[in-house]
Amino acid sequence: MKIFRTDHRTIGLSYLVLALIAVAIGTFLSLLMRVHLVWPNRVLPLFGPIKPEDYLALVTIHGTLMLFFVLTTAPQAGFGNLILPAQIGARSMAFPLLNALGFCFTATALLTLLASSFVQGGAAISGWTAYPPLSAVASAGPGQGLGMDLWLASIGLFGIGSIFSSVNTLTTIVTRRCEGMTWERLPLTVWAWFTAAILSVIAFSVLLAALTLLFMDRHAGTSFFLPAGDLVNGTLHRSGNGSPLLWLHLFWFFGHPEVYIAILPGMGLTSMLLANFSRRRVFAYRTMITTTLLIGFLGILVWGHHMFVAGLNPFAGTAFSISTMAIALPSAAKVLSWLATTWQSRPNYSTPMLFSLGFVSLFIAGGLTGPILAQPILDQYLHNTYFVVAHFHLIMAMAGIFGLFAATYYWFPLVCGRLMNERLGRWHFWLTLVGAYATFLPMHLAGLMGNPRHYSQLNGIQNAATTLLARAMPIQKHVTYAAVFLIASQLIFLFNLARSLRCGAPAPENPWGATTLEWIPASLASNAQISVHCGPCEYDERVGSQSFQPQWAEAAKAE
Numbered sequence: 001m002k003i004f005r006t007d008h009r010t011i012g013l014s015y016l017v018l019a020l021i022a023v024a025i026g027t028f029l030s031l032l033m034r035v036h037l038v039w040p041n042r043v044l045p046l047f048g049p050i051k052p053e054d055y056l057a058l059v060t061i062h063g064t065l066m067l068f069f070v071l072t073t074a075p076q077a078g079f080g081n082l083i084l085p086a087q088i089g090a091r092s093m094a095f096p097l098l099n100a101l102g103f104c105f106t107a108t109a110l111l112t113l114l115a116s117s118f119v120q121g122g123a124a125i126s127g128w129t130a131y132p133p134l135s136a137v138a139s140a141g142p143g144q145g146l147g148m149d150l151w152l153a154s155i156g157l158f159g160i161g162s163i164f165s166s167v168n169t170l171t172t173i174v175t176r177r178c179e180g181m182t183w184e185r186l187p188l189t190v191w192a193w194f195t196a197a198i199l200s201v202i203a204f205s206v207l208l209a210a211l212t213l214l215f216m217d218r219h220a221g222t223s224f225f226l227p228a229g230d231l232v233n234g235t236l237h238r239s240g241n242g243s244p245l246l247w248l249h250l251f252w253f254f255g256h257p258e259v260y261i262a263i264l265p266g267m268g269l270t271s272m273l274l275a276n277f278s279r280r281r282v283f284a285y286r287t288m289i290t291t292t293l294l295i296g297f298l299g300i301l302v303w304g305h306h307m308f309v310a311g312l313n314p315f316a317g318t319a320f321s322i323s324t325m326a327i328a329l330p331s332a333a334k335v336l337s338w339l340a341t342t343w344q345s346r347p348n349y350s351t352p353m354l355f356s357l358g359f360v361s362l363f364i365a366g367g368l369t370g371p372i373l374a375q376p377i378l379d380q381y382l383h384n385t386y387f388v389v390a391h392f393h394l395i396m397a398m399a400g401i402f403g404l405f406a407a408t409y410y411w412f413p414l415v416c417g418r419l420m421n422e423r424l425g426r427w428h429f430w431l432t433l434v435g436a437y438a439t440f441l442p443m444h445l446a447g448l449m450g451n452p453r454h455y456s457q458l459n460g461i462q463n464a465a466t467t468l469l470a471r472a473m474p475i476q477k478h479v480t481y482a483a484v485f486l487i488a489s490q491l492i493f494l495f496n497l498a499r500s501l502r503c504g505a506p507a508p509e510n511p512w513g514a515t516t517l518e519w520i521p522a523s524l525a526s527n528a529q530i531s532v533h534c535g536p537c538e539y540d541e542r543v544g545s546q547s548f549q550p551q552w553a554e555a556a557k558a559e
Contacts, residue, residue: 006096011103012082013415015073018107022069025114027487029062034480038473040457053142055456056125060143061117063128064151068158069110071400072258075265076200077106077165079407080193082415084169086518087187089178089530094171098164105161109154116150124151127454129251132225132244136217137232149218156211159204166200169193178517180532184289185551187516187536188282191289192268195296196261202300203257210250217242248310252303259396260299263363264292266403267334270356273406274341275537276514277353279548282537283340284333291330298327308376309383317376324374328367335364351425352512355406358433359399365437366395369444384454387447390440398436405432405493413511414518418504424496428489435486439479446475515539515550524552 005011035042036050036058043049050058085093093099117123125143126135134140135148173194177186186194213224223240225247230237275282282288304312304320312320338360347353369391373379382388405428412420451472510519516536524530532551540547 006100008081008085008093008096008099009415011099012078012080014103015078015081015106018103018110019070019074019078022065022073022110026062026065026070027490029058029065031483031487033058033062034483036456038477038480050456052456053122053125056127056454057117057123057143057147059454060124060127060151061113064113064155066397067128067258067262068155069106069113071262071396072162073106074404075400075407076169076193076196076261077102077162079265079404079411080165080169083411083518084190084193085172085176086520087190087516088173088176088181089517089532090172090176092176093168094176095168099168102161102164102168105157105164109157109161112150112157113154116147116154119146119150121145122147124148126151129255130214130247132214132217132247133227133230133232133237136214136225136244136247137235137237138218139235140233149215152211152215156208159208159211162200162204163208166197166204169197170201173197178530178532181517181551182532184286185532185535187268188271188285188288188292189265189268189516191292192264192266195292196264199257199261199264199296199299203254203261206250207254210247210254213250214247245307245310248307249303252306253300255306256303257296257299260295262400263396263403264295266359266400266406267295267363268292269403269407269410270338270359271334271341272516272536273352273356273410274338274347274360275539276512277348277350277356278342278345279348279513279539280341280345280537281535281539283337285535285537287333288337291333294330295327298323298330302327305374305379308379314376321374321376325371328371331363331367335360350409350512351420351422351429352406352410354426354429355402355409358429359402359406361433362394362399362402362436365441366391366393366399370395381450382447384452385447386443386451386453389453390443390447393440393443394436398440402432402436405429408497410512411518412500413507416501416504417507418500419507419511420500420504421496424492424499428492428496431489431492432486435482435489438482439486442475442479442482446472446479449475451476510550513548515548517551520550520552 036055122143124147134144138145173190216222217225223242225244226237226240226242228238228241271282271288302320302324304316305324308317373382373391409420409425449472450468509521515538533554534549534551536551538549
């Protein structure tokens with residue numbers, strides 16, 4: 001079957017199809033969650049009433065699908081396989097068989113996760129963080145039996161596949177660059193894939209160790225995460241003296257780099273597209289390389305800010321707070337470069353450019369709440385509320401998705417030889433941008449009101465907490481309506497994608513006037529040894545000028 005070929009373009013497309021399936025399922029699950037929160041007693045067709053354990057299972061599978069199989073898979077493994085070799089002048093990835101094996105592990109992981117919803121006892125209900133001690137005891141209750149084991153197996157398989165893919169990416173970048181492609185001439189997309197791959201190897205290795213220890217606690221009688229004297233579902237744990245905090249340290253050592261694994265490719269692509277459509281060089285190019293590496297380095301030092309309410313030593317909390325604030329500096333430098341690149345230019349506002357600008361907008365909006373959550377005294381109130389949900393979804397989910405849309409519209413002509421419809425693309429952008437802000441900005445208000453996340457029902461028990469949460473119900477209804485609007489807006493994209501695949505306008509060889517190697521004419525790519533003669537963003541910066549020098553051209557080429 002074609003899906004098992006070792007060609008990197010086929011594997012990249014297979015990753016993207018897998019991610020599209022995962023995002024469709026994950027989006028549907030999020031819609032079920034929103035409907036249940038607003039109408040908790042509604043009996044849904046084919047589903048019946050959603051019990052508390054069912055809601056927690058929806059939360060777990062939705063988060064796992066979106067974080068691992070969409071936001072990690074599509075930008076890094078999907079577009080990385082599809083575009084990376086061409087951008088550095090390589091004919092293929094360094095290890096084709098390992099590349100194919102990585103996809104097989106990822107696809108098996110997705111099937112395993114989906115299968116966990118149909119086993120006896122139900123799907124896992126511990127969230128995508130799987131906190132012990134409940135997750136460490138197979139008899140703890142619904143969703144903690146075979147469903148939890150399959151969740152652990154799924155994430156383990158995904159981690160192995162990600163490590164295979166990342167090793168392949170790193171080796172390809174280091175060893176397969178064409179003549180003249182020095183490190184300083186690498187496009188920022190390649191630097192982003194390179195940094196994210198390093199983070200993947202480190203972070204997923206730690207996560208695999210944590211998953212193994214948790215599985216042993218569940219079935220081998222060990223006590224890595226189970227303290228002596230814990231009473232779980234009527235069973236007293238007597239042996240060993242483990243600590244659930246060990247899981248938090250191991251998991252979040254993976255969990256926060258995972259954020260940058262998902263968002264760094266979007267940052268790199270945004271930098272290149274803003275330069276392309278503004279016909280400008282990237283402002284402070286070397287600084288942008290440095291900030292990419294610095295974000296990756298600092299990203300593995302800030303995991304403790306997820307644990308401010310877990311009883312950390314106050315001095316440790318201060319250290320993690322400072323390191324979290326420090327990571328805002330290279331992020332701010334990137335924003336300043338994006339603004340300087342487009343300042344006083346006359347951009348071509350095509351659909352890829354619009355989604356790149358949307359990425360910048362959402363990255364700033366979501367990032368502004370990061371320093372707030374980095375303060376231990378503020379996080380004690382906001383932790384595990386909808387404020388965190390809003391921050392997380394704006395800066396990672398929505399910004400990450402906008403990066404994926406920008407990549408799809410930009411590279412679609414390269415992959416399919418056709419252009420996507422610009423009018424439909426603009427409608428898709430504006431409706432998605434409005435839907436994203438309408439859905440996630442109000443969640444900040446719900447969080448400030450004390451509205452906790454992961455609660456399956458916000459009313460029904462008459463007490464002071466119910467009175468408090470009832471005040472947040474209008475916000476939750478608004479969020480649900482906005483979420484339906486946001487989801488419906490994606491039908492425009494799916495229609496545009498299907499229509500363009502079948503009858504889109506034929507694309508010229510370099511429709512965007514790009515300078516990077518993936519757009520090299522086919523005649524040059526097949527008949528000559530590829531060599532690079534300049535950096536990736538050599539544009540004539542005079543206003544209105546269309547002159548640019550592709551990396552494969554020996555002299556400036558005027559059009």
